[in-house]
Structures are given as structure tokens and as C-alpha cells.
Amino acid sequence: MQxxxxxxxxxxxxxxxxxxxxxxxxxxPQLSTGDMxxxxxxxxxxxxxxxxxxxxxGQLVPDEVVIELVRLRLARPxxxxxxxxxxxxxxxxxxxxxxxxxxxxxxxxxxxxxIDVPYDxxxxxxxxxxxxxxxxxxxxVTDNPPPxxxxxxxxxxANSLEIRTDDRPEAVEKRLQAYTQQTAPLIDYxxxxxxxxxxxxxxxxxxxxxxxxxxxxQ
Ligand code: AMP
Numbered sequence: 001m002q003x004x005x006x007x008x009x010x011x012x013x014x015x016x017x018x019x020x021x022x023x024x025x026x027x028x029p030q031l032s033t034g035d036m037x038x039x040x041x042x043x044x045x046x047x048x049x050x051x052x053x054x055x056x057x058g059q060l061v062p063d064e065v066v067i068e069l070v071r072l073r074l075a076r077p078x079x080x081x082x083x084x085x086x087x088x089x090x091x092x093x094x095x096x097x098x099x100x101x102x103x104x105x106x107x108x109x110x111x112x113x114x115i116d117v118p119y120d121x122x123x124x125x126x127x128x129x130x131x132x133x134x135x136x137x138x139x140x141v142t143d144n145p146p147p148x149x150x151x152x153x154x155x156x157x158a159n160s161l162e163i164r165t166d167d168r169p170e171a172v173e174k175r176l177q178a179y180t181q182q183t184a185p186l187i188d189y190x191x192x193x194x195x196x197x198x199x200x201x202x203x204x205x206x207x208x209x210x211x212x213x214x215x216x217x218q
Pocket of ligand 1: 059063086087
């Protein structure tokens with residue numbers, strides 16, 4: 001039985017954190033288009049160079065770019081047991097194309113879980129967010145500081161963690177705007193398909209994870 005989960009929410013809602021916990025529990029891979037695009041930038045590939053300025057400004061990259069990344073990733077053998085989608089789809093066009101890919105591939109329909117967090121809390125979280133480009137883990141200066149072993153494992157101490165370029169306040173406002181205008185309409189899109197759950201994204205991470213897990217019937 002295949003388990004396909006889509007975590008929907010504004011940037012900083014905790015999708016990545018919950019996706020990592022789901023990966024450990026369900027042993028199926030996370031598919032994060034943001035991570036894939038950041039990896040392309042780190043490699044300095046042609047794609048990475050093409051999307052860098054768009055990402056830094058807080059806007060969405062073109063649908064065709066992310067759709068192609070997802071198409072290739074979903075075809076991999078290790079993605080046949082299921083997948084945890086984090087940050088894709090982000091537009092109605094992407095959602096419609098994903099539906100077609102799922103139908104063509106005979107995949108089990110998505111369980112959609114929206115993580116709801118007020119925008120003021122999002123701003124606070126993104127301001128304190130820190131990122132380790134070595135292990136790709138995300139932390140927060142007060143809410144979720146890196147554990148002591150992180151500095152040993154990665155050779156990066158808490159003060160040397162990076163601030164993502166798109167976590168700067170100007171970019172954050174653009175990202176919230178993109179979310180409101182282009183991604184939030186997916187709430188109605190999926191509600192009308194009857195596979196939609198909402199989880200409150202405030203409070204301790206394990207409690208949110210318990211609520212997320214309760215949405216998944218296996
Ligand atoms: P994220 O790490 O998910 O917040 O994504 C970081 C940035 O990558 C976004 O602000 C967009 O510029 C780009 N991006 C990631 N996923 C998508 C997507 N599904 N559609 C368009 N742009 C995306």
C-alpha cells in the first residue's frame with residue numbers, strides 16, 4: 001500500500017520539520033522542491049543559476065521547472081512506496097499536473113495536511129531560522145537550537161549556521177504574498193476533492209506531529 005502525503009502551509013509553518021519526522025516514522029522519502037532547488041544552486045548547475053535570483057527575491061520559480069524536477073523524482077524506484085511532498089505543489093497548475101502524474105502512474109491519492117500558523121508567528125520564526133548547508137537541517141535560535149553533537153558532526157557551531165537569503169524580511173513578505181495569492185487557493189482545490197485535513201501549527205513540535213500523524217490512516 002502506497003502512502004502519499006502532501007504538507008501544505010506557508011513558509012515557516014513547519015512543513016520541513018514535520019516531513020523529517022514523517023520520513024523517520026514511515027520510512028518513505030521526503031520530496032522538497034525547495035531543497036532540490038537549493039541543491040542545484042549549491043552545485044552551480046545551469047538550473048541553479050537560472051533560479052537563484054527568483055528564489056532570493058521570494059517569488060516562485062516557473063511551474064515547468066519544478067514540475068520537471070518532481071516528474072523525474074517520482075519515477076525513482078525508492079519513491080514507489082510513497083512520498084512526503086513538502087513545498088510542492090504551490091500553484092493550481094502544479095496541483096493539476098500532479099493529479100495527472102498520479103493518475104498516469106497509478107499512485108494512491110494524496111492525503112493533504114495543511115499546517116495552519118498565523119502570519120505574525122511566521123515572521124517571527126523566519127527571522128530566527130538558521131540553516132546548516134552541510135546536513136540541510138533547519139534550526140531556530142530560541143525555539144529549536146542545534147544539539148551539541150551537531151557542531152561535532154558538521155563542524156558548524158550554532159553561531160556559524162546560515163541565514164537563508166530568502167529569510168530576509170523583504171523576501172519574507174514576498175513569499176507570504178506568493179503563498180496568499182498562488183498557494184492558499186489549493187486549500188479549496190483539495191477540500192473539494194475530500195482528502196483534506198488541517199492541523200494547528202502552534203505549540204511543541206511533538207504535539208503537532210501527533211496531530212499530523214492522526215491524519216494518516218495506513
Ligand atoms: P521552500 O524551501 O519550500 O520555502 O522554497 C524556497 C524557494 O524555492 C521558494 O520561495 C521558491 O522560490 C522556490 N520553490 C520551491 N518550491 C517551489 C514550487 N513548488 N513552485 C515554485 N517555486 C518553488
